[in-house]
Amino acid sequence: MNAQLQYQIEQFFYRKSELCDAQEWDAYINLFDEQSEFHLPQWDSEHVYTRDPKREMSLIYYPNRSGLEDRVFRLRTGKSASSTPMPRTSHLINNVRISELDGGELEVRLNWHTLFYRLATSEQFFGRATYHLKPHADSWRITRKHVLLLNDTINSVLDFYHL
Secondary structure, X not given: OOHHHHHHHHHHHHHHHHHHHOOOHHHHHOOEEEEEEEEEEOXXXXXXXXXXXXXXXXXXXXXXXXXXXXXXXXHHHOOOXXXXXXXXXXXXXXXXXXXXXXXXXXXXXXEEEEEEEEOOEEEEEEEEEEEEEEEEOOEEEEEEEEEEEOOOOOOOOOOHHHO
């Protein structure tokens, strides 16, 4: 993998994190392809997680971008009581690994850590994620986001903006 592509992909994910932290939802959603799948599986046991979101339990599953668009609509209109007030977040990513797929698409694996603060409480989530990206204009679009939440004892709300 060339250094230029590594740099571009890292910058793409830094920007994605920045948009989420700034709650710039239109720009954030625009990073996702309209058919983008978003999956956060549930753990079946200590080291086994569910694989098929259509037949097994998931913490979050959106078969396309409209799931994210619906969540943003609820945030904007105040119809998400569990997200009022919105937390302040800081998304950190590292260990970005890139593999080439067919058709110019990429698979990107990374580790992530999100710190958040809401109502005088600080908490954190962390894990690993696998993204599929396709070229779009002079950047990329996310066609799949698969997230493993490693600390899945959830003491508060868990939503897309935590991941």
